[in-house]
Amino acid sequence: MADVCRHEGLKSWVAEVAAMCRPDRTHWCDGSKGEYDLLMAQMVEAGAAVPLEKRPNCFLFRSDPTDVARVEARTYLSTASPEDAGPTNNWIDPAELKRTMTALYDGCMSGRTMYVIPFSMGPIGSPLAKIGVQITDSPYAVVNMHIMTRVGSKVLEELGSGGEFIPCLHSVGAPLAPGEADVPWPCAPMEEKYISHFPEENLIWSYGSGYGGNALLGKKCLSLRIASSIARREGWMAEHMLILRLTNPEGRQYHIAGAFPSACGKTNLAMIRPTIPGWKAETIGDDICWMKVRPDGRLHAINPETGFFGVAPGTSHASNPVATEMLMEDTIFTNCALTGDGDVWWEDMDGPPPDHAIDWKGKDWTPDSAVPAAHPNARFTAPASRCPTEIHDWDDPEGVPIDILIFGGRRSSVIPLVYESFDWDHGVFMGASASSEATAAILDKVSPVRRDPFAMQPFCGYNMGDYFQHWFEMGDRLGDKAPRIFYVNWFRKGEDGRWLWPGFGENSRVLKWMCDRVDGKVGARETAIGLMPEEGGIDLSGLSMPVGDMEELLRVDVEGWRGEIPDTERHFSQFGSHFTDRLRAQVAGIRKRLGLD
Numbered sequence: 001m002a003d004v005c006r007h008e009g010l011k012s013w014v015a016e017v018a019a020m021c022r023p024d025r026t027h028w029c030d031g032s033k034g035e036y037d038l039l040m041a042q043m044v045e046a047g048a049a050v051p052l053e054k055r056p057n058c059f060l061f062r063s064d065p066t067d068v069a070r071v072e073a074r075t076y077l078s079t080a081s082p083e084d085a086g087p088t089n090n091w092i093d094p095a096e097l098k099r100t101m102t103a104l105y106d107g108c109m110s111g112r113t114m115y116v117i118p119f120s121m122g123p124i125g126s127p128l129a130k131i132g133v134q135i136t137d138s139p140y141a142v143v144n145m146h147i148m149t150r151v152g153s154k155v156l157e158e159l160g161s162g163g164e165f166i167p168c169l170h171s172v173g174a175p176l177a178p179g180e181a182d183v184p185w186p187c188a189p190m191e192e193k194y195i196s197h198f199p200e201e202n203l204i205w206s207y208g209s210g211y212g213g214n215a216l217l218g219k220k221c222l223s224l225r226i227a228s229s230i231a232r233r234e235g236w237m238a239e240h241m242l243i244l245r246l247t248n249p250e251g252r253q254y255h256i257a258g259a260f261p262s263a264c265g266k267t268n269l270a271m272i273r274p275t276i277p278g279w280k281a282e283t284i285g286d287d288i289c290w291m292k293v294r295p296d297g298r299l300h301a302i303n304p305e306t307g308f309f310g311v312a313p314g315t316s317h318a319s320n321p322v323a324t325e326m327l328m329e330d331t332i333f334t335n336c337a338l339t340g341d342g343d344v345w346w347e348d349m350d351g352p353p354p355d356h357a358i359d360w361k362g363k364d365w366t367p368d369s370a371v372p373a374a375h376p377n378a379r380f381t382a383p384a385s386r387c388p389t390e391i392h393d394w395d396d397p398e399g400v401p402i403d404i405l406i407f408g409g410r411r412s413s414v415i416p417l418v419y420e421s422f423d424w425d426h427g428v429f430m431g432a433s434a435s436s437e438a439t440a441a442i443l444d445k446v447s448p449v450r451r452d453p454f455a456m457q458p459f460c461g462y463n464m465g466d467y468f469q470h471w472f473e474m475g476d477r478l479g480d481k482a483p484r485i486f487y488v489n490w491f492r493k494g495e496d497g498r499w500l501w502p503g504f505g506e507n508s509r510v511l512k513w514m515c516d517r518v519d520g521k522v523g524a525r526e527t528a529i530g531l532m533p534e535e536g537g538i539d540l541s542g543l544s545m546p547v548g549d550m551e552e553l554l555r556v557d558v559e560g561w562r563g564e565i566p567d568t569e570r571h572f573s574q575f576g577s578h579f580t581d582r583l584r585a586q587v588a589g590i591r592k593r594l595g596l597d
């Protein structure tokens, strides 16, 4: 493979990293099935992976108990000026951070193999795609990258001798002394973990963690943090959004992109099976969406990934029948429980729990155990090609034209089921003020409700105040071709603590209302917070709901909303001189509409 590489810049970067990290050997990944199978066999042999008898070509990994999710407190955005990272990112001066990390990288791969993974985010050769090269000493990261991205020789061919690539350096940070035995999941202690981004040179350095977004650098690091900063410079958008195609009974297609924080049901929505007769849904992506204005003046989207890295607990026939089918083969499971008959299990899976299992920490577990069998952030890594609802024109380099943008989060009170923005600027306010209750996808969650603008708080690769402005400017360019903007909350609870909305496939009823709004088929009532469904506007045929629930779901809780405003203003105030006047005007508008001024 090394001889397929004609790119001197890449070769010399690989040589420099090898000299610094001093692995025992270097392997250039070709992305082949043979390579995947061989690495898996080696990891099974080493005791790092368990093959699952019940699921062909599926494997279970258990992480170190301290390395189970992204660590935002150890994630850095390193720019010459701290102002360019902004208040929502951890900042360290690039020279200092590189000094610290170089000391850690020094000899960090000894006893290990260094893998070089050329990968493309987006169809190889597409005008919307970007090429990255990840260097890693984690074979687990390699097999996951095989599923999540387009890996291999074709990427090197596309790169040629002078193409641009984003260098992504990763080490688990656990060098082996001569003769020292490896552990199943090597990683470094928390205080040595660094997930670092240098957007001014499109560079990623990650050290110390083998888990998810800390280690699969094509995902959050490249496709969101670095890509969002490139997108701002180049005038496009890199967003934390699912992409979905809906087709109505007449065959009219709608493309929807939706931003929700991690572990808020993005994957379930991306794979929705509509309950309304005649409506069909197809999956395009569940996490990342790159959008550009194309020659038709509309916003076109691609999913740069090729797989799904989803939360396993809660995935069931009821919540996501499509994923349940998808996960039967060719899937990597991490931190799920193992059953006696060689299957995986997690909380809220179909059927009763097993009488006995091995939990995610490798210990005996029974339904009487006080701890969950699977870690709440246990994951599956599954190829998109196995997704029964994946669209067929997946690889279309042009992407799909977006009709509808959705923001949302997990809120048990205040936020209604759905509302629409008055216009683009108001939609930007809706995205910027989005909030959610904490989930298990991050290790160091702090408050119960966190503001998570555009679900990008942990992923924006520059000053978020400037990011808001970038959204306004995109709207100016799109004009009347801009997608319509909606906000949803599937998670509202009644006073008795009951979920008010059935969710899952029934969410198609809310999506249908949005499509009908786009086509001007239904009206809306103007409220203080936005445009809301009129009575009977949402098609509830065939659904029986307790009386009063729908009214409650669509009630504007004016008192509750007034209570939201100070927190939103506090969140906005941190952006100082980077805060845009257009958002200030939106805050003034909602204050007035809520009768606060």
Ligand code: SAT
Pocket (backbone or CB within 6 Å): 069, 070, 211, 212, 213, 214, 219, 220, 262, 263, 309, 441, 442
């Ligand atoms: O670990 S990941 O960052 O890839 C998953 C997530 O938090 O959404």
Ligand code: MN
Pocket (backbone or CB within 6 Å): 240, 261, 262, 263, 287
């Ligand atoms: Mn995500």
